Amino acid sequence: MLITLNGERFEIDHPLSVTELLTRLEIDPRRVAIEHNLAILKRQTFPEVVVKEGDTIEIVNFVGGG
Numbered sequence: 145m146l147i148t149l150n151g152e153r154f155e156i157d158h159p160l161s162v163t164e165l166l167t168r169l170e171i172d173p174r175r176v177a178i179e180h181n182l183a184i185l186k187r188q189t190f191p192e193v194v195v196k197e198g199d200t201i202e203i204v205n206f207v208g209g210g
Contacts, residue, residue, distance in 0.1 A: 148200040162190040165201070177204045 166173045178185045179202040
């Protein structure tokens, strides 16, 4: 199954929750914002939102600094 992840084609084996996708990518869900098909997701919905064929995901990392 192909999705678009941060503007690039990315293959997944089967539909995944956003939480499962972040785990696969080794990304801490507390440090990112996620856009799924042009909608910004609330963190508490990550486990229930399913990413499937043709979906578009944008992951933005929070970076501290000063």
